[in-house]
Amino acid sequence: MLKIQEIHELIKRIDESSIDEFEFESNGTKLSLKKNKEEVIAQQPAVNTVQPTTSVPVKTEDSADIEQVSDTNTSTEQPSTSTKNYDYEIVSPMVGTFYSSPSPDKDVFVQVGDKVKADTVVCIVEAMKLFNEIEAETNGEIVEVLVENGELVEYGQPLFGVKTV
Known part of the structure; x- marks a missing residue:
């Protein structure tokens, strides 16, 4: 069982770190801490x-x-009346950092105009020091790259626009 002082110390350390969520379980006691981040989006x-x-x-x-x-x-924001020239989006399966190539000195996995198959690796998303290869999951042609190399991406955020075949 954690003492109150230990819990206060945990809260303080988590608040000062980049951790957004923390769970601890011991001897049937469970402690769950989550940060509330206030964001104002204009x-x-x-x-x-x-x-x-x-x-x-x-x-x-x-x-x-x-x-x-x-x-x-x-601004890269498109007017709401614009039409997309693709019919499928490859989305990020997790929060992390988007990388378009396996390393800084290597060529990008895919670029606009490349043909992809369902098992084609299109990018890497780094999450918690783990590099996760993201596959196209469809057959088609890359018509738009929607994020920049090194950009932080969210879960479900579109990464590539694909015109399927």
Whole structure:
């Protein structure tokens, strides 16, 4: 059985670490700790006209206000009326870091225009120091790469657009 002081120490250490969730079980006693992260997400409506640069305050984990500058000229956000030129998305099966090649000095697994089969490795997602090869799971052609190399990806986030055959 954990003492209150030990639990307080665990909470403090988890709060200071990058761990979001912690579970401990001993002698029939279970302790589960989860961080609550407050995020403020500002969305701008998609428009076809050029707008000047705007500043949006963003609240971070440590509650400090930071000015985030966004420029609609370089935004990758597509208008909601646009059509996709693919009919299948390869999505991330986990949270982690996206890598387009097996190592920095090697060629990318796939690029736009490449034909893929269901068992073709298209990228790696690193999660907790484990490098997980992600397969296409469909036959077709890569028509769009939706994330940048080294970018943090979420569970279910689209990675590639594929036109199936």
